[in-house]
Every structure is written in structure tokens, then in C-alpha cells.
Amino acid sequence: MNPVLKASGICKAYRGVVALDGVSIELPAGSITGLIGPNGSGKSTLFDCICGFQARDAGSVMLDGQDLAGLPPQRIARMGLRRTFQQLRVFPELTLRQNLLTAAQAAPGFSYLSELLRTPAVRAHERQMMERADAMLEEIQLTRLAGALAGSLSYGQKKLLELGMALMNEPKLLLLDEPMAGVNPTLVEGLKEALLQVNRRGIALLIVEHNLKLMFEIAQRIYVLEQGRLLVQGTPEEVARDERVIEAYLGRRDPVTGEQGAPLD
Numbered sequence: 001m002n003p004v005l006k007a008s009g010i011c012k013a014y015r016g017v018v019a020l021d022g023v024s025i026e027l028p029a030g031s032i033t034g035l036i037g038p039n040g041s042g043k044s045t046l047f048d049c050i051c052g053f054q055a056r057d058a059g060s061v062m063l064d065g066q067d068l069a070g071l072p073p074q075r076i077a078r079m080g081l082r083r084t085f086q087q088l089r090v091f092p093e094l095t096l097r098q099n100l101l102t103a104a105q106a107a108p109g110f111s112y113l114s115e116l117l118r119t120p121a122v123r124a125h126e127r128q129m130m131e132r133a134d135a136m137l138e139e140i141q142l143t144r145l146a147g148a149l150a151g152s153l154s155y156g157q158k159k160l161l162e163l164g165m166a167l168m169n170e171p172k173l174l175l176l177d178e179p180m181a182g183v184n185p186t187l188v189e190g191l192k193e194a195l196l197q198v199n200r201r202g203i204a205l206l207i208v209e210h211n212l213k214l215m216f217e218i219a220q221r222i223y224v225l226e227q228g229r230l231l232v233q234g235t236p237e238e239v240a241r242d243e244r245v246i247e248a249y250l251g252r253r254d255p256v257t258g259e260q261g262a263p264l265d
């Protein structure tokens with residue numbers, strides 16, 4: 001089976017600072033993959049280079065066999081590759097339902113004029129998107145807050161809303177940049193379950209997350225970056241046992257428990 005994503009030889013430097021140096025990853029369709037590494041190892045930059053938010057210096061990215069070279073991020077998103085960011089991106093002055101609708105795709109083939117005249121086809125599409133938004137609210141279990149302003153949500157609820165927004169157009173692949181960061185520990189389990197639920201629908205996940213305990217629980221495969229290079233890849237068990245990974249984290253903190261200088265297992 002074709003991988004849903006194949007990134008090969010990705011290189012990126014910021015004014016001489018090498019952030020990525022020939023990184024390659026391959027994600028099977030429908031899989032959950034973790035991307036870990038110490039601070040500054042290039043994880044967010046790799047996301048940016050895959051999604052078209054940053055131009056690559058070298059390397060190629062294929063989504064479901066299609067070359068993404070030169071395509072803008074919005075186009076890549078429409079092709080089925082969505083992402084979330086370390087910093088939340090919801091609209092605080094809009095309701096939850098409105099936030100979801102902003103993420104809904106305009107129907108292909110509608111002209112500006114047909115949108116302006118609100119033709120029956122446009123109205124039917126709007127109805128469809130409204131139904132989709134309501135179904136998504138149920139899925140993220142925020143239906144009771146459909147009409148509330150997003151700004152009034154807790155941080156964890158905003159994370160769920162952001163996840164819902166990323167899912168409005170049924171992507172093939174979702175890149176999640178630290179989905180658990182800043183989330184109240186009592187909500188971590190709920191968010192984990194939401195991610196597993198998304199994956200059960202066949203959507204592949206690539207997750208950057210400092211909560212490695214969670215990562216080791218849900219990922220089938222883990223890639224480890226260090227200083228812009230791929231250090232190791234393997235199953236969670238293989239990665240947790242790998243001397244190079246333990247070494248990379250020693251003196252910083254244990255990737256699983258957060259303790260200083262302890263080995264992985």
C-alpha cells in the first residue's frame with residue numbers, strides 16, 4: 001500500500017542555522033506516528049516544510065503519491081493534509097459553530113457570483129456544512145457550547161475545537177504540534193481518546209508531543225530527531241531501548257517521566 005506521506009531528504013536552514021539536514025520520513029495510510037526530539041531539534045520546522053508553510057531548501061514531499069512541490073499551504077490543506085499549531089488558532093470572538101464553519105471548505109466550482117446570489121446549490125452546500133459542523137460538535141462533545149464564544153472556552157476545550165476545525169474537511173493526514181501542551185492533566189485522557197477516535201476513522205496522525213508517555217502508548221512508529229537529523233526510527237519499544245535516544249535525552253530530562261538525566265525505561 002502507498003504511504004499517505006513520503007518526505008525525502010528535507011533540508012532547511014534559517015540564515016545559516018541548519019534546522020533540518022536531509023530528513024526522510026514515511027507514514028503508512030491510517031497510522032499513528034510520533035515525532036520526538038529535544039528542543040530545537042527541528043520538529044516544527046519539519047511540519048512547516050511538509051505543509052508548505054516554509055519553503056524547503058531541498059527534498060520532496062509526496063501526499064498519497066502526489067508531489068506537493070511549490071504548492072501553497074491552503075492548496076495542500078484542500079488535498080487532505082491538515083495541521084494544528086503549537087499556538088492555538090481559534091477565533092475567540094466567534095462561536096464554536098462559526099469557528100467550525102470558517103474551516104469548512106468552499107464547494108469546488110462555485111463562482112463569486114453564485115456565492116453572491118446565493119443560488120440553490122450554494123444554499124444546499126451551506127446547509128451541508130452546517131450539518132457537518134453540528135456533527136463535529138457532537139464528536140468533540142461540545143454541542144452544549146455550540147453558540148458560546150470560543151474565547152470563553154477552557155484551554156483544553158479550545159484544543160478540542162481546533163481539532164474539530166482541522167477535521168471539517170476529512171483530511172487523510174493530520175499533523176498535530178504538541179496537542180497535549182498546556183492541557184489540564186484531567187483532560188489529557190479525553191484528548192487522547194479523541195485522537196484515537198479520529199485515527200479509527202482512517203485518518204493518519206503525525207504527532208509532535210513532549211508527553212512521551214502518551215506518545216509511546218498511542219504511536220505505532222516513532223521518529224527521533226536530534227539537531228536536524230534523524231537519529232533513530234522504530235517501534236516505541238525499539239526507540240525506548242535505543243542507547244542513542246537515551247544519550248540524546250540524558251542531561252536534559254527523561255522523555256517519559258520528565259525527570260532529569262534518567263534513562264528511558
Ligand SMILES: Nc1ncnc2c1ncn2[C@@H]1O[C@H](COP(=O)(O)OP(=O)(O)OP(=O)(O)O)[C@@H](O)[C@H]1O
Nearest residue numbers: 014017018019037038039040041042043044045046
Ligand atoms: N523562524 C526561524 N528563524 C530562525 N531560526 C529558526 C526559526 N525557526 C526555527 N529556527 C531554528 O531552527 C532550529 C529548529 O527549530 P524547531 O522550532 O523546528 O525545533 P523544535 O524541535 O520544534 O523545537 P521545540 O521542541 O522547542 O518546539 C532551532 O535551532 C531554531 O532556533
